[in-house]
Amino acid sequence: MPLSAEVRWFWPALPGTDLIDWFHRSDLWDQPPGGGIRKMHHYLRDASQSDLGIKTRGDSTVEVKGLVIPDWHTLDVSPFRGPVELWHKWHSEALTLTPHPTVAVQKQRWLRLFTVEQAALREIALDENESPYEAMPSAGCTVELTQLWVDGHTAGWTLGLEAFGDRHVLAAHLNAVAAYLGTRCPPRWSEATRNHYPGWLKQQVEP
Structure with a gap:
């Protein structure tokens, strides 16, 4: 899903x-959330900007x-109100983060996945x-709740909504x-x- 519309x-x-509790309550959802395994991400350490995230x-x-467009759309549903950002993702087998300094970010993420088919919304079960x-x-659109650690230290939580697919269906x-x-x-x-991950990470590494 290279193109996405996000609020976080x-x-x-x-x-x-x-x-x-709301995110995990079985009586509110059609499926339990997926994920829950701690995973390590290594981000390029760069306190000079907040529009680009580079990681493994x-x-x-x-x-x-x-970040493609910072105020691409507006979400007007309480309590999720706010400007929506348009992002694009690329993968490269030629690039490497070595020997540049990195930041170790550990994430324990719980994820929900929704699809909209013929105007009907449906939650898809995840492992x-x-x-x-x-x-x-x-x-479709994912909803995630994630606990964060930076370089081994507790660094907070994040909640995010991320729609993916062709640009004309994202909003x-x-x-x-x-x-x-x-x-x-x-x-x-x-x-x-x-905020978004690059902006949040910049705050974590600023002196």
Whole structure:
């Protein structure tokens, strides 16, 4: 999914048990969340900018994710209101992060995957590796809740919505999933900062 529309919030500490419980409550959802395994990501250490994330996941190829449009769309569903960013992702087997300095970011992510087919929204079951139990849709939207560590130290939590697919369906899918989440009695949150991973990571490595 190289092109995505995203909105994300960060908490420097625990976001509150209400949000965590809401994400996992079996009576609110059609499927349990996937994921939950801690995974290590190594990001290029770069405190000079916040629009580009360059990383590897374990022994994977280098991923480059860049901000295309910062205020591409507006989400107007409480409590998920805010400007939506358009991002693009590339993979490269030729690039390497060696010998440049990196930041070790460990993530424990729980993920929900939704698809919109013929105007009908449906949640797809995921396993602990975040792989779907059926064919991956070409377009849809994920909702994630993730605990973060930076260089071995607790660094907070993040909640994100990310629509993927052809550009002309991104806004509609993001709106549909946000509207659905709004019917699941989401808790209101405070002390959250709207940001993206490169911007958050810049704050982590700034002197």
